[in-house]
Amino acid sequence: MITYDRSIRYPDPEEYLYYEGASFRVEWYYTEDGRMPGLDYYRALGGIDQERLDCLVRYLADSPIGVRLPMTLYRIEDRQNGIYAFKARDERFFNFMAEGGRILITNAYRKHSQKMSASDIEKLRYAARCREDFLRRLREGTYYEAKESD
Numbered sequence: 362m363i364t365y366d367r368s369i370r371y372p373d374p375e376e377y378l379y380y381e382g383a384s385f386r387v388e389w390y391y392t393e394d395g396r397m398p399g400l401d402y403y404r405a406l407g408g409i410d411q412e413r414l415d416c417l418v419r420y421l422a423d424s425p426i427g428v429r430l431p432m433t434l435y436r437i438e439d440r441q442n443g444i445y446a447f448k449a450r451d452e453r454f455f456n457f458m459a460e461g462g463r464i465l466i467t468n469a470y471r472k473h474s475q476k477m478s479a480s481d482i483e484k485l486r487y488a489a490r491c492r493e494d495f496l497r498r499l500r501e502g503t504y505y506e507a508k509e510s511d
């Protein structure tokens with residue numbers, strides 16, 4: 362029998378799975394207490410902003426590996442930490458890629474000017490910390506809930 366840490370809230374896959382594409386699986390990153398900051402931000406948006414992100418995610422996830430969205434729609438924001446941003450109108454959704462063709466969306470912010478403000482930069486740093494947390498929990502076997510075998 363496989364056991365898992367009961368102090369961690371493991372959301373159901375239906376909660377954190379955003380889109381299963383032909384090439385990539387897009388998920389909402391979740392914290393140890395089960396919060397999903399990116400999903401919370403997404404749910405607070407109006408329909409047109411949600412639809413724009415939905416289109417970008419579907420296009421990228423269904424595209425053959427190696428096909429890229431234009432930089433005006435998806436670009437690397439932090440090369441050192443591998444943090445990208447979906448650029449859905451004025452919204453920026455930070456994300457990173459992981460093993461198994463996974464893309465995890467961590468958090469988001471609304472763009473107000475050409476340059477990132479100190480607050481926007483802190484959100485980018487938060488995305489990098491989310492990536493490190495994900496990788497640590499994945500190594501420990503505590504990110505995805507272990508399924509009991511028969």
